[in-house]
Amino acid sequence: MTGMTTPAARIVDAAAYAQAVETVVKAAAAYYADGTSPLDDDTYDRLVRGIEAWEAGHPDEVLPDSPTGKVAGGAVEGDVPHTVAMLSLDNVFSPEEFTAWTESLARRIGHDVTRFSVEPKLDGLAVAARYTRGRLRQLITRGDGTAGEDVSHAIGTIEGLPEQLAEPVTVEVRGEVLMTTAQFEHANEVRTAHGGQPFANPRGASAGSLRARERAYTVPMTFFGYGLLPVPGTETAPAERLLELAHSDLMAQAAAYGVNTTAATAVPGVTAATAEQVLARVSEIAELRAELPFGIDGIVIKADLAADQQAAGSGSRAPRWAIAYKLPAVEKITRLLEVEWNVGRTGIIAPRAVLEPVEIDGATITYATLHNPGDITRRDLRLGDHVMVHRAGDVIPRIEAPVAHLRTGDEQPIAFPEVCPRCGSDIDTSEQRWRCENGRNCHLVAALSYAAGRDQLDIEGLGHTRVVQLVEAGLAADLADLFTLTRDQLLGLERMGETSTDNLLAALGRAKEQPLSRVLCALGVRGTGRSMSRRIARYFATMDHIRAADAEAMQQVEGIGTEKAPSIVAELAELAPLIDKLAAAGVSMTEPGATPPSPTTGAAADAGDGPPVTADGVGLPLDGMTVVVTGAMTGALGELSRNEMNELIERAGGRSSSSVSKKTSLVVAGEGAGSKRAKAESLGIRLATPDEFAALIADFVG
Ligand code: IVH
Numbered sequence: 001m002t003g004m005t006t007p008a009a010r011i012v013d014a015a016a017y018a019q020a021v022e023t024v025v026k027a028a029a030a031y032y033a034d035g036t037s038p039l040d041d042d043t044y045d046r047l048v049r050g051i052e053a054w055e056a057g058h059p060d061e062v063l064p065d066s067p068t069g070k071v072a073g074g075a076v077e078g079d080v081p082h083t084v085a086m087l088s089l090d091n092v093f094s095p096e097e098f099t100a101w102t103e104s105l106a107r108r109i110g111h112d113v114t115r116f117s118v119e120p121k122l123d124g125l126a127v128a129a130r131y132t133r134g135r136l137r138q139l140i141t142r143g144d145g146t147a148g149e150d151v152s153h154a155i156g157t158i159e160g161l162p163e164q165l166a167e168p169v170t171v172e173v174r175g176e177v178l179m180t181t182a183q184f185e186h187a188n189e190v191r192t193a194h195g196g197q198p199f200a201n202p203r204g205a206s207a208g209s210l211r212a213r214e215r216a217y218t219v220p221m222t223f224f225g226y227g228l229l230p231v232p233g234t235e236t237a238p239a240e241r242l243l244e245l246a247h248s249d250l251m252a253q254a255a256a257y258g259v260n261t262t263a264a265t266a267v268p269g270v271t272a273a274t275a276e277q278v279l280a281r282v283s284e285i286a287e288l289r290a291e292l293p294f295g296i297d298g299i300v301i302k303a304d305l306a307a308d309q310q311a312a313g314s315g316s317r318a319p320r321w322a323i324a325y326k327l328p329a330v331e332k333i334t335r336l337l338e339v340e341w342n343v344g345r346t347g348i349i350a351p352r353a354v355l356e357p358v359e360i361d362g363a364t365i366t367y368a369t370l371h372n373p374g375d376i377t378r379r380d381l382r383l384g385d386h387v388m389v390h391r392a393g394d395v396i397p398r399i400e401a402p403v404a405h406l407r408t409g410d411e412q413p414i415a416f417p418e419v420c421p422r423c424g425s426d427i428d429t430s431e432q433r434w435r436c437e438n439g440r441n442c443h444l445v446a447a448l449s450y451a452a453g454r455d456q457l458d459i460e461g462l463g464h465t466r467v468v469q470l471v472e473a474g475l476a477a478d479l480a481d482l483f484t485l486t487r488d489q490l491l492g493l494e495r496m497g498e499t500s501t502d503n504l505l506a507a508l509g510r511a512k513e514q515p516l517s518r519v520l521c522a523l524g525v526r527g528t529g530r531s532m533s534r535r536i537a538r539y540f541a542t543m544d545h546i547r548a549a550d551a552e553a554m555q556q557v558e559g560i561g562t563e564k565a566p567s568i569v570a571e572l573a574e575l576a577p578l579i580d581k582l583a584a585a586g587v588s589m590t591e592p593g594a595t596p597p598s599p600t601t602g603a604a605a606d607a608g609d610g611p612p613v614t615a616d617g618v619g620l621p622l623d624g625m626t627v628v629v630t631g632a633m634t635g636a637l638g639e640l641s642r643n644e645m646n647e648l649i650e651r652a653g654g655r656s657s658s659s660v661s662k663k664t665s666l667v668v669a670g671e672g673a674g675s676k677r678a679k680a681e682s683l684g685i686r687l688a689t690p691d692e693f694a695a696l697i698a699d700f701v702g
Contacts (some may be wrong), residue, residue, distance in 0.1 A: 009050030014061060017054045020047050024067050036204055036405050040388070041297065042329035045091070068317075080150050083172065083232060086126055086142040088317050089300065089324040095279050098301070101323050102275045105303065108320060109311040113303045117247045118281045119262050119269035121298035121324050122224050124178025124206050127151070129161055129223075130231065134168035134257075136161065141210065154210050154221075160260025161223035171242070173259050174227035179206045179219075180293045187219040188401065189378070197404040198379050200388040201331060202295055222294065225251070225259040246304045266292060266661065271304055280678050282325050287675045289327065290393025291659065298326040330392045332365075333403055334358035336385045339370065339414050343422040345446035346524050347439040351376060351414075353387070353399055360391045368397040372432045373416050380404075382411035439574070440524065441478070444471050451479050451522035455530055455643040457511040458518075461504040469493050479522065480581035483508055516543060516591040517647070519582070525571045527564050530643055534650055535559060536568075541596040543579060543589035547572055556597070593651055620653025621697050625665035627654045628680075631673030636694035652697040660685065668693045 011017050023039070024047050031037040037044070048067060055062045062068075092098045106112045126142040139155055140148040155163060158177055165171075179187060184202040187209060192198050194217060199205035209219050228250040230242045242250065248271050255261045262269045267285050272278045282299050289296055303309050303321040312321035338354040351370040358365050368389055370376055379401050381387070386406040391397035420427055420436035422443060428435045436442040448467045452459040462482075470476040475489055485508065490501040514522075517537035521530050528536065539557045540546040554565040572579075583589055627649045633640040640648070645668070646656035660667060660679045667680040670690045680687055688696065 007046065007049075008053045009046045011050045011054040014058075017051065017058075017061070018063065020051050020054075021063050021066050024048060024051065025065055028067060030405075031207070036200070036208075036403070038333075038403070038406060040329060040331055040333045042332060045326070045329075079147060080138070080140045080143075081147045082128060082140070082143075082145070084229060085314075086128065086145050086148070086174065087314060087319055088145065089121075089322055090318045091298070091324045091326045093326050095282075098279065098282075098323070098325055099275050102278075105312060105320065109303075109308055113305075113308055114273055115246070115248075115304040115308075116272045116278050117251075117269055117302045117304040118272050118278050118285075119226065119300050119302075120265075120267045120285055120292075120296040121300045121326075122176040122178055122226075122262075123203050123295035123297040124176040124224075125203070125210060127175065127177050127210070127223075129173045129175070131165055131173065132170050132231075134165040136163045136165075149211065151210050153213055157209075157218045158221045158223045160225075162258040165257040165259070167257060169257065170231050171257075172229040172231055173225045173254060173257075174229065175223055175225035175259070175261075177206050177210055177221050177223050178202060178294055179209075179221050182293065183220050183222065190217050190219055192378055192380070198401040200401045200403045201390070223260055225254045225261050226300070228254045244306055246306060247302050247309075248304050265294075266659075267296070280675075280682075283675045284679050284682075286327055288659070289330075290395050295330075296327070297329070298324045300324055328361040330361060331388055331390050331400070332358045332360050333386050333388055333406075334365075336381060336383060336387045336399070336402075338383065339376070341417050341421045343420060343436055343443045343446075345440065345443055345450045346526050347436040347442045348526070349417065349420060349427060349434045349436060355387070355389060358389060360389065360397070363391070365389060365391055365397045368399045370399060373429075373434060374432055376414055376416075382407075382413055384408075384411040444477070447524060448476060448479060448482070450524060452482075452511075454641060456518055456522040457514050458507075459504075459511045460507045461500060462507065466504075478578055478581070480578060480585050480587075483512060483582070483585035483587060512585070512587045514588060516541075516546075516589055519543075519587060519589065520546070523575055523578070525568060525575065527567055527571070531646065531656070532557075532559060534647065537591040538594045538650065539597065541591050541594035543583070545596045547576070547579070553597075621699070622649060622652040622654030622666075625654045626657050626663055627666045627668060628657050628660050628664050628676060629668045629670075630676040631670030633668075633670050633690050635689070635691040637690050648697060648700055652700045666693075 009020065011020055024044065027037045027039045027044060039047070051066060052068050055066065055068060092101055102113065128140045128142075128148065129136055130138040130140070136155055137152075138150060139152045139161075141151055142148050155161070161173075179202040181202070184199070184205050187205050188198040199208060205219075206221050209221060228242060242253075245253065248269065251261050251263065251269055255263050267288055270281060272281055278301055285296070285299050301323050303312060309319070309321040312319070314320060335356040336353055337356055340352045340354060341349055342352055343349050351373065353368040353370050355366055355368055370381075379399070381399070381402055385402040387402050388400040389397055390400050417427065419425065420438065420442060423436060423438050425436050425438040425442065428437055440447045445464070445467050448462075448471070449464050451457055452462040452467065459482075467476070470482075470485075470493070473493060475485060476482055485505070487501055487505060490496050490504060491498070515537065517534040520528070520537055520543075521533035525533070535557050536546060540549065549569065551565040551569050554560055554568055555562065560568065629642060629645045629649075633645055637645075649656040654665075657664065660676050660683065662683060664680065664683075664685050666686050666688060667676060668688050668690060669677040669680070677687065
């Protein structure tokens, strides 16, 4: 984890303080009213921290409507009182702040906490679900924490919140209502189809949808429980017993009743005995964040045992036995300045948003992906719009939606290109992603540079500049032309001496021997990257078999479904002349070690009855194993790239994967391995050093 501390906004005087309080109160009111907010989370947190800092130095000047003393600043008041206040959580932003919190908690209760529960902080809306004799009777928002709004009309639209529990108990389940990424996309599609403005982000979408009463449509949401309370004065309540249970046991109980909890996710709640263990888990969850199908904005750490919670007690705003470890914001609001249209190596014309630079999690973001023109229309994006930008992990930043209520009326429509912005050809707009009619030939330099790249044909000495030279000199009009280049042609190029020429010719000679998987990848078949190309090549074994495959046969390859199969088949047909030319130039069209599918079963011999075997009949060493590689690969293996490691694993019969889970069989951990190794250790998964791994697959190296 890096620099997570959110700095406080600097408030210099009483006027700035009053202004900050007003801004925060308005933002909170808008947020609680309809899920919209003119501030992103980070800006909001910074302002609140600034307000806190100023109030600490001026305790006599605290304004009555300051958000700091309230359960939920500026919230609209509901009409259903909560039996027990729905509190907020205090925040920490760094390991040091967290450790300090555990120490102050230990001082307060007179001993160290030896059991914490650690779970993701789900980024949605808190609700209380009241069950009477197992039946869901009422759903209430948090409101101002003491009373909330009755949103029982939403019952039936929330997955994971059963209308009937497995046992006839009278309890209150508390938790978070949110939209998964898929639910959010669906909600915006439905909403815009009904003429509405898209929601800026999933949280806003759930807030709006939960409270909406008279809509012509409903959109599904998801519930995750994080609390289970007895209902006072009810006979069927397992009342006293629940108060005795540890938080982790309550969660198990909720799950047994049929309520959805984080146990069903890639980041289940766990218990930890020490602050160090908690921090290790915080790192793991932070690492998995970008891959989760729902948003989290931190990790909640609770003293697990009921006795510790009771000893710690609660303040008016937040419990003292729990804390939110905030993760850096992954969303910020900024402005859309321009849209650029770039042609990729396959001729796809992709829009890219140019943004007013904004810092998200330590990186300055100036561009964001916009997918395709239809997407722009669906989201009703305009130049000058304030947009919510999302960036998690290494994923390319994306625009969630315009923040419609910040529009001034000066926003301008986005112009779509009428001809290819690169070569002026017509545009094929028949599919979602627009494509230059000139296809791969439009941006030949990009196509050739990609094909020559390390993970494809690995042609050393054929960098971008050299490719430009070859194309401009008219020596390469397609990929196959590279393999018929003569010594004289190369020597005729500027800055091309004898040595460089011979080296390049030798590299081209080696490239001809690359396995089919790499040739296929170099062709840049749309919808197939490195790992898919390997799967196709291993399944069919030869280019002839690949080309003979119809959509149905193509679907036999793992990961290729009914949608992808026909487009891959069509792409290969389009590429036929180039493939013929490559074969004629002597480029290898077979996958070493793979056996073609048998004509009778249509399945690869490899996937047949017995275990996969090598050509000489020996079983493959990684048969049936899922292997994850982490850290630097050095030692006996030499310095292998991730792609090369994945190739090795698959050749040896295994599956390569990038994330550690219970299904992982082996983790190869090199120097610098971090959270993936820790996770493997915590799950008891077999670990190997790069050298141990090399010994395991010795026959396949080289
Ligand atoms: S516990 C008394 N656990 O975060 C403890 N809250 O900032 C209060 N939240 O109001 C809640 N995930 O809406 C808890 N695993 C989790 C949570 C969680 C998200 C929300 C909840 C709460 C807010 C406080």
